[in-house]
Amino acid sequence: MPNTKSPARRVSTYRIVQLVLGVLFAGYLLWRIYVVFIGHPTYGPDTWARFLISGIVLGSVYAVIAIGYTLVYGILRMINFAHGDIMMIGAFGGYFVFEAFKAIPAPTKANPNLNFLNAQPIISVAVAFLVGGAIAALSGYFLEKIAYRPLRTAPRLVPLISAIGASIFLENAAQLMFGSQRRDFSNPTMLTRGNGWNLHIGGSTVILTYTGVLTVVLSIILMVGLYWLVMRTRLGRAMRAVAENKQTAALMGIDVDGVISRTFIISGALAGFAGVMWGVHLGLVYFYVGFLPGLKAFTAAVLGGIGSVPGAMLGGLFLGLVESVGPGILGMSFQLADVIAFGILVLVLIFRPTGIVGEVLTEEKV
Amino acid sequence: MKRQLHLALNAGITFGIVTIFLFLIGFTGISGALLADLFRNKNANPFLGLTPIMLNMLIFLALVGLWAGVSGSRKSKGQEEDPWAPALLGGLIAGLVHGIMVGLVALLVGTLNLHHVPMNIYLAALLPAAIKQFLLALSPNQGALFYLGLFTLTGFLGGLLSRGVGRGVWRVRAGANWKTTWDNFNQITAIKRARSFRYTDYIIYGILLVIVFLVPLVAGQYWNYTIGTVAIYVLLGLGLNIVVGLAGLLDLGYVAFFAIGAYTMALLTAPTPHHLMWSFWIALPIGVVLAALAGLLLGAPVLRLRGDYLAIVTLGFGEIIRLLSTSDVLTSFSGGPRGVPSVGGPTLFGKPFNSSIDYVYLIFLAVLLIIFVTNRLQNSRVGRAWEAMREDETVSRAMGINTLTQKLLAFAIGAAFAGLGGALFASRNQFTGPEDFTFMVSVNVVAVVIVGGMGNIPGVIAGALVLKGLPEVLRELQDYRVLVFGALLVVMMLWRPAGLIPSSRRKMEERKDAGVIEAPQEGREK
Numbered sequence: 007m008p009n010t011k012s013p014a015r016r017v018s019t020y021r022i023v024q025l026v027l028g029v030l031f032a033g034y035l036l037w038r039i040y041v042v043f044i045g046h047p048t049y050g051p052d053t054w055a056r057f058l059i060s061g062i063v064l065g066s067v068y069a070v071i072a073i074g075y076t077l078v079y080g081i082l083r084m085i086n087f088a089h090g091d092i093m094m095i096g097a098f099g100g101y102f103v104f105e106a107f108k109a110i111p112a113p114t115k116a117n118p119n120l121n122f123l124n125a126q127p128i129i130s131v132a133v134a135f136l137v138g139g140a141i142a143a144l145s146g147y148f149l150e151k152i153a154y155r156p157l158r159t160a161p162r163l164v165p166l167i168s169a170i171g172a173s174i175f176l177e178n179a180a181q182l183m184f185g186s187q188r189r190d191f192s193n194p195t196m197l198t199r200g201n202g203w204n205l206h207i208g209g210s211t212v213i214l215t216y217t218g219v220l221t222v223v224l225s226i227i228l229m230v231g232l233y234w235l236v237m238r239t240r241l242g243r244a245m246r247a248v249a250e251n252k253q254t255a256a257l258m259g260i261d262v263d264g265v266i267s268r269t270f271i272i273s274g275a276l277a278g279f280a281g282v283m284w285g286v287h288l289g290l291v292y293f294y295v296g297f298l299p300g301l302k303a304f305t306a307a308v309l310g311g312i313g314s315v316p317g318a319m320l321g322g323l324f325l326g327l328v329e330s331v332g333p334g335i336l337g338m339s340f341q342l343a344d345v346i347a348f349g350i351l352v353l354v355l356i357f358r359p360t361g362i363v364g365e366v367l368t369e370e371k372v
Numbered sequence: 373m374k375r376q377l378h379l380a381l382n383a384g385i386t387f388g389i390v391t392i393f394l395f396l397i398g399f400t401g402i403s404g405a406l407l408a409d410l411f412r413n414k415n416a417n418p419f420l421g422l423t424p425i426m427l428n429m430l431i432f433l434a435l436v437g438l439w440a441g442v443s444g445s446r447k448s449k450g451q452e453e454d455p456w457a458p459a460l461l462g463g464l465i466a467g468l469v470h471g472i473m474v475g476l477v478a479l480l481v482g483t484l485n486l487h488h489v490p491m492n493i494y495l496a497a498l499l500p501a502a503i504k505q506f507l508l509a510l511s512p513n514q515g516a517l518f519y520l521g522l523f524t525l526t527g528f529l530g531g532l533l534s535r536g537v538g539r540g541v542w543r544v545r546a547g548a549n550w551k552t553t554w555d556n557f558n559q560i561t562a563i564k565r566a567r568s569f570r571y572t573d574y575i576i577y578g579i580l581l582v583i584v585f586l587v588p589l590v591a592g593q594y595w596n597y598t599i600g601t602v603a604i605y606v607l608l609g610l611g612l613n614i615v616v617g618l619a620g621l622l623d624l625g626y627v628a629f630f631a632i633g634a635y636t637m638a639l640l641t642a643p644t645p646h647h648l649m650w651s652f653w654i655a656l657p658i659g660v661v662l663a664a665l666a667g668l669l670l671g672a673p674v675l676r677l678r679g680d681y682l683a684i685v686t687l688g689f690g691e692i693i694r695l696l697s698t699s700d701v702l703t704s705f706s707g708g709p710r711g712v713p714s715v716g717g718p719t720l721f722g723k724p725f726n727s728s729i730d731y732v733y734l735i736f737l738a739v740l741l742i743i744f745v746t747n748r749l750q751n752s753r754v755g756r757a758w759e760a761m762r763e764d765e766t767v768s769r770a771m772g773i774n775t776l777t778q779k780l781l782a783f784a785i786g787a788a789f790a791g792l793g794g795a796l797f798a799s800r801n802q803f804t805g806p807e808d809f810t811f812m813v814s815v816n817v818v819a820v821v822i823v824g825g826m827g828n829i830p831g832v833i834a835g836a837l838v839l840k841g842l843p844e845v846l847r848e849l850q851d852y853r854v855l856v857f858g859a860l861l862v863v864m865m866l867w868r869p870a871g872l873i874p875s876s877r878r879k880m881e882e883r884k885d886a887g888v889i890e891a892p893q894e895g896r897e898k
Binding site for chain 2: 153
């Protein structure tokens with residue numbers, strides 16, 4: 007009989023192929039780990055510690071951006087493609103605050119050339135984060151209002167294309183306004199990039215940078231705060247209700263449009279904070295700075311199970327670690343770190359689109 | 373009245389932001405140069421101390437101000453009567469707010485410029501010369517007052533104008549007039565007869581074709597290069613049209629297949645990395661087949677995903693290809709970041725192709741072939757299966773369509789077209805490098821398909837002409853091209869999601885949708 011394959015049978019062969027590929031991949035990974043750590047150790051423990059530190063810092067930034075994706079996806083079932091560019095706007099906000107404070111003189115007797123940035127570093131950094139977050143939140147609000155709200159009931163691809171358009175628009179508006187050169191983020195001297203505590207690991211020193219610690223601490227605060235907001239407040243409850251079912255939520259007296267607007271404000275603010283963190287820690291801002299982190303944060307959100315806030319946090323950390331440790335373990339060139347990130351994106355979406363801790367999505371949602 | 377006030381304030385603030393934005397991206401100056409080209413008065417004598425560029429810029433700004441007035445004096449919802457006072461007041465207030473905002477910015481920027489603050493370090497467009505031009509060589513105070521006056525006046529005039537033509541009613545009327553004209557036109561006996569004559573379409577297409585084929589003979593070297601690029605985008609658009617327009621699969625990594633075609637052509641015919649130097653005519657089909665195979669390979673695991681996940685996976689795949697071609701890892705194989713120079717060209721009957729005219733005709737032939745194939749596919753069983761799948765996957769599966777096979781087929785055919793386009797592109801440019809294959813290429817092609825009209829051959833051609841041809845005509849707008857691209861994508865999605873020339877099936881759907889009062893939100897998610 008030519009056509010006896012039932013759909014159920016076909017699915018199971020697919021599963022077997024998945025399983026075989028998965029086992030092969032895991033085997034390869036174990037072998038590489040054996041080679042790198044025991045067989046022919048290429049790097050000493052200090053190098054691994056450096057990788058680990060940079061991975062955690064990068065991962066916490068990804069996690070903060072990924073929460074924005076996950077919040078919006080959870081509620082609207084749409085990928086906010088312009089999220090990375092909102093982050094770029096936030097980064098520029100922080101940059102301009104630092105530049106402005108640098109221009110304000112605050113001379114003291116000991117140092118007549120002192121400027122406000124170095125005289126009051128804590129205030130400067132706080133203002134930079136607040137301004138970056140506020141500008142990004144505002145952009146998020148208007149982005150939703152102009153580009154997404156009229157398309158609320160349109161087929162799913164329409165808002166995605168609109169989001170891609172908005173992303174291109176924001177990038178190029180920034181390029182035309184601020185120029186295409188890369189700008190150095192001028193941190194206060196207290197937070198000079200590369201300065202930090204020296205740790206002694208395996209006979210050599212590893213620097214735990216101040217900026218890195220600031221980034222990690224701040225992102226932990228943000229994540230805890232957001233988790234509290236979503237789980238414990240009235241707005242959070244309304245957000246979860248809207249994510250579950252818009253119509254029923256509306257019947258329960260929830261202002262659906264208002265909740266969606268506020269979600270965009272929150273996710274925009276998070277992206278803005280992440281942008282300033284990115285600038286403070288990595289030190290470069292330019293119009294395209296949001297594209298790759300945005301894409302990777304989306305990967306992180308998918309990895310953790312899109313729609314789930316703790317998933318986004320875990321996914322972000324995992325992706326940051328994989329990106330910095332992965333090339334070392336797989337013995338690849340460090341130029342290919344991004345290839346690993348995108349490779350993970352493709353693999354996760356193919357093999358486990360629900361992510362690590364994701365809910366069991368119905369086929370309709372996937 | 374209160375509503376009108378609200379409307380006018382909104383319009384004033386919006387237009388204020390837009391005008392300031394245009395100034396900050398340096399568009400106001402460019403608009404002057406553009407209009408000067410249009411009116412051919414670039415070398416006219418200064419008038420009242422204003423250079424022709426400034427005058428032209430003022431014309432542009434006055435138009436923006438008028439628009440603000442018209443927008444601010446719109447009829448608010450539920451307003452039945454149509455008195456003069458709210459309209460004029462609305463225009464005036466919108467203009468006033470617009471003027472105050474622009475005036476304040478002009479004052480600030482002008483004063484800072486007077487004190488030699490180098491603003492262009494931070495805001496690239498604010499060169500001292502550009503600021504001077506914006507202030508019409510006046511002092512900051514005078515300039516600010518001038519803009520306040522200009523926008524208040526034009527806003528008021530806008531209100532007058534909009535009330536004069538009946539506040540929005542004219543729009544409906546113009547639409548109705550257009551429709552009756554079109555109906556009358558169709559009533560003419562000759563037209564009727566021509567319409568029923570079955571070869572009319574072919575004759576029209578034939579004439580168009582002859583015209584298109586004659587153009588390269590009169591166009592110069594540069595224009596033929598541009599025409600070739602537009603035609604390659606038509607090719608890519610038609611390929612993606614099968615994937616996005618017919619099968620409804622958003623592919624954001626389409627550039628990967630384009631790159632595969634181009635690199636195959638380059639590596640097989642160029643002397644540098646491998647010294648193969650095969651003939652163009654052997655490399656071309658290999659490129660197409662390899663691209664199709666890549667489509668199958670990527671599609672097989674990925675096509676189980678729906679909608680936006682598919683878009684992101686394809687995007688990731690495209691980025692992987694680009695990153696690999698930029699990195700040093702593959703330098704010995706594919707030239708790395710420096711690309712592959714001196715890609716071979718075709719010879720026909722012993723005559724090598726060397727002028728851009730030859731390539732234009734070659735690409736035209738490829739486009740014709742693809743149009744033919746697409747047309748046959750679209751009206752075949754496969755094409756109908758694709759469209760059914762696009763509309764509702766579950767239902768189409770119930771109708772006995774094997775969706776996975778059909779998706780794979782669409783993906784592979786689309787990839788093959790991209791491979792063909794890539795091979796021709798590499799051969800024509802005689803060079804292939806990673807910077808030809810950025811994410812923007814994918815976006816451009818998606819934009820071509822969407823702006824033109826999804827699932828529709830004339831639409832794709834129109835899209836390629838508008839998006840790739842127009843920027844070449846308006847050279848001054850080069851810098852703003854991508855910006856307009858992004859805005860156009862958003863605007864098209866908001867106003868005409870079916871594209872410039874919607875396919876007939878889409879048109880029918882829209883008409884059907886217009887009758888529905890409000891579709892439940894969850895049910896329409898696809």
